[in-house]
Amino acid sequence: MSLLTPIPADRRIRRFGQLVVGLLLYGFTMGLMVRAVFGLDPWDVFHQGVTKVLGHWVDISYGTVITVVSVIVLLAWIPLRQRPGVGTILNAAIIGWTTDATLSVVPATGILTVRILMLVIAVLGNAVAGGLYIGAGLGPGPRDGLMTGLVARGVGSVRVVRTGIELTVLLIGAAMGGSIGFATVVYALAIGPLLQVFLPRLSVRSRGADGDREMFGSGAAVAVEGVEGR
Template sequence: MLGHDGRVPQRLPRRLVQLYAGLVLYGASMALLVRAELGVMPWDVLHQGLAGILGWSLGTVTIAVGALVLLLWVPLRERPGLGTVSNVLVIGLAVDAVLRVLPEVDGLALRVVLAVAGTLLNAVATAAYIGVRLGPGPRDGLMTGLVRRTGGSVRLVRTSIEVAVVALGWVLGGTFGAATVLYALAIGPLVQIALPRFEVGPARAPLRPRRPAPA
């Protein structure tokens, strides 16, 4: 359906291109951090640990974990969108594709460059797919659902989830290191800087904890 000015409402074609470009770049940023071997993103510590145990590729585990997390949305009454389903599939396929062509590197300086580049690219990719507002990723939806259901703060809920997955992933053999800490500290401010440049979707309602029903 066209708007009164003859354009597709909310610039849907651009939103779709930006969504899938952001998800592919997100997978590429994961691959950069893997090749840096200085620590990966918090959820990827868990993905790596599971991949080592199961003998699956990192991308396959990423897809499987995303699908399982999506099931947790049911009791939280979160609603997935096109971006949610795409997130589960595209990121896993992208990280495996990039890892196939991106060689391992030697030398600490180059590994540091890859870690920094991966973190910066991930911030841009995150802002790109969030900015189109076609549905959050499964892990982001888990966080927002728990915030609404528990009444906790976004910071507390997100930190609790990520500490738990890092600890479990590390026990399972995932890579925790300086780049994991760098990512955890830098990604929030970097996404906040990048997001206004990528917002093209409809206005988003503020995230508020769900109030209990009156007695």
């Protein structure tokens, strides 16, 4: 049996192109959210907190921490008997690197209007990015796979499990110095409805009568209900 879930047989060029664009855009918007300095979403509060703690001992970038955490979360899939897709692997490989690249070219600013603009672009762009790479149908992100795996094992409903994971990483990240603020609330309230709008429009459906059911019966609908797509 393959270690990865099968790649859909049709529309592969569209799927892979959309996946890569979505992942690059996701990393870019994460970098913008950091530069806006209004707070981060729960997982990125955790990433930032880990970066600050490790920074006392080693020179490690924010993006590297994102990648390492992605790999660790993927390892947690093993006892849950989850199989990643090629999109899952590329998610772990691309987003952290793209976030670091964004932080290297987008300078910090004290201009309030610019920071607000960064935040708006970050949240909207993040939802579009999620719709693109989830809609490609090539596998969920590491963190969403952790959520769906726990749900499949009967730990709780999607909302209960997702909320528990988000609150846990948020509290741990905050304790380590991760940034909580206005943007944390904005992201939490906005990302679900925005993704609900973008995902159906950006989903690559297989040709045939069962295309819609195939797409939304897999990870896409679960990701929407679970608030975000990473």
